[in-house]
Amino acid sequence: MAVAAVGFAFVVLPLVGLLRQVAWSQLGADLTTPQARDALRLSLVCSVSATVLAVVLGLPLAWVLARVEFPGRRVARALVLLPMVLPPVVAGVGLFYAFGRDGLVGEYLYRWFGVQLTFSTAGAILAETFVALPFFVITAEAALRNLDRRYEDAALTLGTPRRTVVRRVTLPLVRPALVAGAALAWARALGEFGATITFAGNIQGRTQTVPLAVYLLLESRPQVAIGLSVVLVAVSVAVLALLRDRWWGGS
Amino acid sequence: MFRFPRTGLIVALVVVVVAAACSSSSSSTAKPKPSSTTGAAPKVAGSVTVSAASSLTGAFTKIGADFHTAHPRATVTLNFGSSATLATQIQQGAPTDVFASADQSNITVLTSAGLAAGAPTVFARNRLEIVTKPGNPKHVTTLADLAQVGTVSLCAETVPCGKYAAQALTTAGVTIPVGSITRGQDAKATLAAVAAGDAAAAIVYVTDAKSAAATVASVVIPDAQNVVASYPIVVLKAAAGSAAARAFVAYVRSAAGQATLRSFGFLPPA
Numbered sequence: 001m002a003v004a005a006v007g008f009a010f011v012v013l014p015l016v017g018l019l020r021q022v023a024w025s026q027l028g029a030d031l032t033t034p035q036a037r038d039a040l041r042l043s044l045v046c047s048v049s050a051t052v053l054a055v056v057l058g059l060p061l062a063w064v065l066a067r068v069e070f071p072g073r074r075v076a077r078a079l080v081l082l083p084m085v086l087p088p089v090v091a092g093v094g095l096f097y098a099f100g101r102d103g104l105v106g107e108y109l110y111r112w113f114g115v116q117l118t119f120s121t122a123g124a125i126l127a128e129t130f131v132a133l134p135f136f137v138i139t140a141e142a143a144l145r146n147l148d149r150r151y152e153d154a155a156l157t158l159g160t161p162r163r164t165v166v167r168r169v170t171l172p173l174v175r176p177a178l179v180a181g182a183a184l185a186w187a188r189a190l191g192e193f194g195a196t197i198t199f200a201g202n203i204q205g206r207t208q209t210v211p212l213a214v215y216l217l218l219e220s221r222p223q224v225a226i227g228l229s230v231v232l233v234a235v236s237v238a239v240l241a242l243l244r245d246r247w248w249g250g251s
Numbered sequence: 252m253f254r255f256p257r258t259g260l261i262v263a264l265v266v267v268v269v270a271a272a273c274s275s276s277s278s279s280t281a282k283p284k285p286s287s288t289t290g291a292a293p294k295v296a297g298s299v300t301v302s303a304a305s306s307l308t309g310a311f312t313k314i315g316a317d318f319h320t321a322h323p324r325a326t327v328t329l330n331f332g333s334s335a336t337l338a339t340q341i342q343q344g345a346p347t348d349v350f351a352s353a354d355q356s357n358i359t360v361l362t363s364a365g366l367a368a369g370a371p372t373v374f375a376r377n378r379l380e381i382v383t384k385p386g387n388p389k390h391v392t393t394l395a396d397l398a399q400v401g402t403v404s405l406c407a408e409t410v411p412c413g414k415y416a417a418q419a420l421t422t423a424g425v426t427i428p429v430g431s432i433t434r435g436q437d438a439k440a441t442l443a444a445v446a447a448g449d450a451a452a453a454i455v456y457v458t459d460a461k462s463a464a465a466t467v468a469s470v471v472i473p474d475a476q477n478v479v480a481s482y483p484i485v486v487l488k489a490a491a492g493s494a495a496a497r498a499f500v501a502y503v504r505s506a507a508g509q510a511t512l513r514s515f516g517f518l519p520p521a
Contacts, residue, residue: 096447096448096449100448100449101449116449118402118448118449119402119433119449119450198448201402201404201433201444201448201450202433202434202435203402203429203430203431203432203433203434204429204430204432204434205429205430206430207433208434215436216407216434216436219333219335219336219339219407219409219410220407220408220409
């Protein structure tokens, strides 16, 4: 019991420490400084875009991993989930060598289309998608795999075309899992730091999302940094509240 | 149960790792011993924790090793980072014996807070330089070129190299668009954006450009626009009684230490 209390305190104390430091009366002013506003706007735009991309790319991927038997499926699944455990900075370095101006794919993007992903908002979105995608895939794949096939089979035997079965039967049945997966992916994208700063750089107004802004502002304007941190804590709490029914039976 | 041996092995591994980590940071009290025959400086013993600006990484790593060779019973632990971050850490009680900063203001913060033992002394100076990708593909020749070259990497505004860069740009009358500036936490990170990243150019110290050698090309900033950075060093109050700390500072200012600094591209203190 005592050890559990220590564990609980360990997790809760940093939050308490942070909340103690907030100058509540100044919070509004702190969060409307240009750098804070830019960071909040960028974080919102990039994390939502990354989540959309993660769902668009992840759903077909999850489907194939859950339903299609092919040789090397387990290896493929492990590779798709790799960004989840990879240190984010390492992910950033990998992204650089793949999509940087001289990278595997980046070289052609630049030479043929003049597109440079590093140091751009698109690059920040790319980095966030890379780390957030596995979170969506793992949730969606588990749900698709564990789905009772009888509902789909019933629909098929009744003559419904396959595509309609997916749209009207399968997806609605796994919708709670998809929402949860998207929420997880969004929270991960929001908090992304290492891959973003390595690949997309730290440019105010372009790639300086909230975690990057906090990193810089801790030196110069700690109050603003703390204010931004509190915003992220509040968002995290909201995500957990949204997911509470999946992880523990609403208590 | 077959689980027991495996658990025991893991516990043993953890104990070994923790013990190794702990023993490498243990310290003994400093006790200067009189030298034997040569009449050289008395050998000191004890550990010295030195926090130094990241631009001093190469030079101080060598100085630390040379100091240990000269005083085999003294160990030097080096901690590099941006001078601003290090000063904050010291103010918050980080156990440090010696602080070498890239500008005066971060030392002043400590002396005003009464955290320094004695007056700081300038031990080296540095200048700024522009670095680009090898071969200078964008043909950067002056500070003015930085305004339209693409992404430029600068140090954060509160970090000494960031402040110096801002000074140089103001003197040259150049404004780089905000959307083109990527900020690095310290000089090394700022340079890495060019050496290992896609930034077109960066403003870093001459010494950083020199250490980066073939991974970047350097463009000289004329003296009229350039900034001279003075590096002060000071022993901190917590180490006021440490002969090893004072000996380290003395070594940095000695002919041997100065020669090492010179070899890395630093200018003499005056």
